[in-house]
Amino acid sequence: MARIGLREFTALARVMADGRLLRYGKGARGQTERFEHDFAARMGVDHVLTVNSGTSALIAALAAAGVGPGDEVLVPAYTWVSTAIAPLAVGAVPVLVNIDESLTIDPAAIEAAITPWTKAILPVHMLNLPCDMDAIMGIAKAHDLVVVEDACQAIGVTYKGRRLGSIGDLGAMSFNHHKNMTAGEGGAVLTSDDRLHVRAQMYHDPGNFIRGLKATEEPVFSAMNLRVSELTGAMLNAQLPRLDPLMRRLRKRHGLMAQAFDGARGCRVSPHNDPDNAVGLSVIFDRAEDAQAFGGIAGAERLLDTDRHVFRNWEAVLSRRSFHPKMDPYAWANREIAHRVEDYARTLDILARTCRVALGAQYPLPVMQLRRRALRRALDQRAPTRKDTKTEAMA
Ligand SMILES: *Cc1c(COP(=O)(O)O)cnc(C)c1O
Numbered sequence: 344m345a346r347i348g349l350r351e352f353t354a355l356a357r358v359m360a361d362g363r364l365l366r367y368g369k370g371a372r373g374q375t376e377r378f379e380h381d382f383a384a385r386m387g388v389d390h391v392l393t394v395n396s397g398t399s400a401l402i403a404a405l406a407a408a409g410v411g412p413g414d415e416v417l418v419p420a421y422t423w424v425s426t427a428i429a430p431l432a433v434g435a436v437p438v439l440v441n442i443d444e445s446l447t448i449d450p451a452a453i454e455a456a457i458t459p460w461t462k463a464i465l466p467v468h469m470l471n472l473p474c475d476m477d478a479i480m481g482i483a484k485a486h487d488l489v490v491v492e493d494a495c496q497a498i499g500v501t502y503k504g505r506r507l508g509s510i511g512d513l514g515a516m517s518f519n520h521h522k523n524m525t526a527g528e529g530g531a532v533l534t535s536d537d538r539l540h541v542r543a544q545m546y547h548d549p550g551n552f553i554r555g556l557k558a559t560e561e562p563v564f565s566a567m568n569l570r571v572s573e574l575t576g577a578m579l580n581a582q583l584p585r586l587d588p589l590m591r592r593l594r595k596r597h598g599l600m601a602q603a604f605d606g607a608r609g610c611r612v613s614p615h616n617d618p619d620n621a622v623g624l625s626v627i628f629d630r631a632e633d634a635q636a637f638g639g640i641a642g643a644e645r646l647l648d649t650d651r652h653v654f655r656n657w658e659a660v661l662s663r664r665s666f667h668p669k670m671d672p673y674a675w676a677n678r679e680i681a682h683r684v685e686d687y688a689r690t691l692d693i694l695a696r697t698c699r700v701a702l703g704a705q706y707p708l709p710v711m712q713l714r715r716r717a718l719r720r721a722l723d724q725r726a727p728t729r730k731d732t733k734t735e736a737m738a
Pocket of ligand 1: 395396397398399422423425426467469493495496517518519528529530
């Protein structure tokens with residue numbers, strides 16, 4: 344979670360003193376425009392469009408890419424529900440895909456889920472953990488699919504030297520209260536493709552034809568209002584300098600906290616798709632009971648118990664219900680799309696055996712050393728498992 348302090352207070356006060364809160368027509372004083380420029384440079388993309396939420400960013404990205412009725416979008420079965428809802432919002436259907444032990448979408452399962460109607464992949468970097476982007480981009484290229492990275496939970500994180508959200512055709516970020524950067528609410532669409540950027544801009548403002556858009560060949564289409572005000576822009580400008588220091592603190596604490604699991608029985612640190620740059624930590628147990636018990640300790644949380652991120656709790660998606668019976672993307676799909684819980688037993692098994700370990704970026708290192716010791720003590724004090732007893736009896 345991001346810090347908020349005096350910097351944000353003065354940034355907001357300045358905008359309020361100026362009195363004009365609309366993002367347009369401010370020239371060099373435009374806070375939102377400045378943020379988009381600086382954030383694009385920091386993330387290594389050509390364009391950033393600030394929008395009012397991460398959900399909006401995902402929807403605008405899909406709309407920009409021309410994803411719509413009849414299209415299938417591959418979404419991991421472990422993510423915040425917005426990732427699965429975004430395809431529905433543009434008239435496409437989400438096709439759920441199992442995760443692997445890295446807690447991100449399994450590239451082999453992506454291959455197995457591709458049909459002639461698959462249009463896009465929405466890999467999600469959960470808990471600051473990167474997806475296997477090399478494999479995903481390879482699959483996308485081979486099958487001519489659009490990749491929209493959901494980097495809502497991984498702002499600032501790098502994968503093999505590149506920022507998450509800058510690798511796919513488009514990236515989506517969230518600035519809600521829980522994320523690495525916050526404006527209370529907010530989001531961003533990242534891309535280095537000029538046309539995708541123009542289309543995202545068009546989609547995000549019904550008034551795009553009177554302002555904002557540079558000369559473009561792209562025919563104008565009807566749009567939503569996903570705009571932000573200058574208050575959001577000012578908050579994000581104040582937050583940006585905090586991002587890389589946060590990454591450094593997380594990396595330092597990752598090294599420290601991972602040691603808690605060295606040589607521990609019945610568990611190991613989860614595989615990571617770029618271990619040298621890890622800023623997120625989770626641990627996978629052999630047995631679900633052990634993960635459940637460990638998840639009750641301060642600073643650890645079992646992922647199956649974070650109900651809202653587990654597909655089987657996405658009632659609106661599983662029931663395939665929308666606000667109007669005829670607004671039914673499933674009826675427009677080219678085949679029957681069922682979300683059967685039993686097809687995702689593997690995801691549930693991994694989530695039942697995995698705990699996230701908080702890295703405590705906001706705490707001093709000595710506090711985290713104490714916490715590491717407490718976690719290790721809890722691991723060592725566990726009753727021996729049946730397997731251990733047998734091994735000991737044999738020894
Ligand atoms: C937070 C989040 C979103 C949605 O962001 P909002 O700003 O809350 O709309 C989407 N996907 C993931 C993985 C998230 O964590």
